[in-house]
Amino acid sequence: MGERLIPGIQQAVMNAFQYTLFYLIFSLPLTLSYRTTKVINFAHANFITYGAYVAIFLHGVLGLNNMSLAVVIAFLVTGAIAVINNVFVFTPLQKRGSSPAIIMISSMGLWIAYKYLLYMITDVAHYYTTKNFVSYGRITYSDVPRGSIGGIEFSQALVASLVAALLIVALLYLLLEKTKIGRAMRAVADNPLLAEISGIPRSLIVNLTWLVCGGIVGIGGVIWTSFSGAITPEVGDSMILQVFTVGFIGGLISLLRTGIGAALIATIENVGIAILNTYFGTPVSFRPFLTFATLITTLIAFPPLGAGGGLPYRFLRRGSKK
């Protein structure tokens, strides 16, 4: 019935589901890393890109199309980048008592540096292989099944992201709720000072959090290569609006609300643009405007107080008197 009103609605709903899984994989680590380390990490976009490019270089330079191998290597590479960022930049700045804004600016610097470093690496790889790494096509993996069940097409990307998202959510739940390390992570998130006093090795826990967060996003980047038809070194940047909006919906605190945010943004973007495209002829590439509108609405209606140092101005009804 909906098919008659909005052509392609079925595809839009399928896409919404697919994007929900991606946003989940990309945004959960953002929330987790912020609440444990109190660093707004704009270099988060690099994790997606580097994850994707680990898979691309394995495929394009070494000729391997084994996703499980790419996932393991990407986890290690992006996790290592996250730990390096923390050890050499964020921790020294925090120790000196720099404001969160300064640390955020340093993550901006890292973002730019990593992004163009990747461009340089693609240049070198292009020189040796004469392949175009700046726009790389979809990779078909040998070890991921695909097919259709009950009329629903399960692409490799859908299978991989479904498995990855379920595993990541389950493992994160087990890690945070059932293990000692997870309890220590939550303790550091709630009150770093108290956690340290009670004997939790804070810097180790923070580094471990960065490794896990960076690694998970890198895995998402690998899976992205089986979904997107043209992967560029801008892939992480093009998703940063959505990923951060999802994180902000979760207030950068709640993992559950982050998950809900992922579904919300994916639906608004995919189904919303299908409707607008049908009735108003809006170009499909205007999808980010819907996300931006959601972001602004979230900030006005539910300002994430506390996170990122916001002040409760909502309660300041009138201007102050002199």
Add this chain to the structure above:
Amino acid sequence: MIGFDVVGFLISWLTLFGIYAILSLTLNLESGTAGITNFGKVVFYGVGAYISATLTTYLILMLNGVDVSETPPYDIRGVILLSELGKKNPLLNIGLLVSSLVIAFVMSGALGYLLTYPILRVGPAFVGFTLLSSGELLRIFLQHYEPVGASKGLMAIPTPFEWVADSRVREAAYLGLVLGLLALTYVVTHKLVNSPLGRTLRALRDDEIAALCLGKHVPRIKATVLFIGSGFAGIAGVLLSYYLTSVNPNMFVPAVTFNVWAMIILGGFGNLRGSLLGAAVITFVDRILTFVTPQLGITIISPDYLRWVVVGLLIVVVLLVNPRGILPEKPIKTPALDVMWEELRGESK
């Protein structure tokens, strides 16, 4: 290095320096002094550039009796017509410059003011991020909006001094204009920073809650600062569009914002002279690279990428090694401070 054109180099460097210094001075006012993490400087810069480009190309064609619905300025025929018609009427060119500057200031400033409504009530992370993403949205919009040339942009924008025959004199006159506007920006920001408003801004930056408790209307003050800063960024955009005589969406990527951030961090957070110094250093390196790159021939790695990696690392390294920058922030000039220094030096009567 044969035939190195020193005068040409100086003119191009100083013009670029003037444009970027306007951006860095106002960003320093917003971020260094008021503590607004403005990661979206490029939005207001881009709006200014597109306003002047659209206004100039369309009006020159229309006032010369060309039907723009048939020959729009982004069309190849429009471009040819523009290069012919652009130098006919000096008065028109100057008039367009002045109106572009005024409209760009008002429009960019108003956009900055409007964007503050939702975001300045939340923390710096959200401010930075929202402004950053509005930059990306502007780019997506421009890439698909046909009247401003979509992804091709607008070309052959007649400069205000198009009617001057000698190209060297033309460039020098334009440099004069840029430096004049830079001086205006410096005077305005200097006055603001050393005014009671400037002291309030530093109070906001250092402790927002304390400023709020002392009865300062924090959102309104921040909105005012963003209006002024964005307005001047719009002016810088106008100057850029006339300098390059073309605009396209890919000129306004987030990296431009970080370039300006690198300038103020290098020069010194909260120090206006530092911003000038930072802008001078970074644009100088930029120009040198532009002059040297063709001599290198084809290299494996594009020098452009290397340049951006250096800018990114520069931000990180300066923050790690010397967070106050080359020229650290100084106390605000007040009569009381002067008296204190005099007394300390034992010069008081």
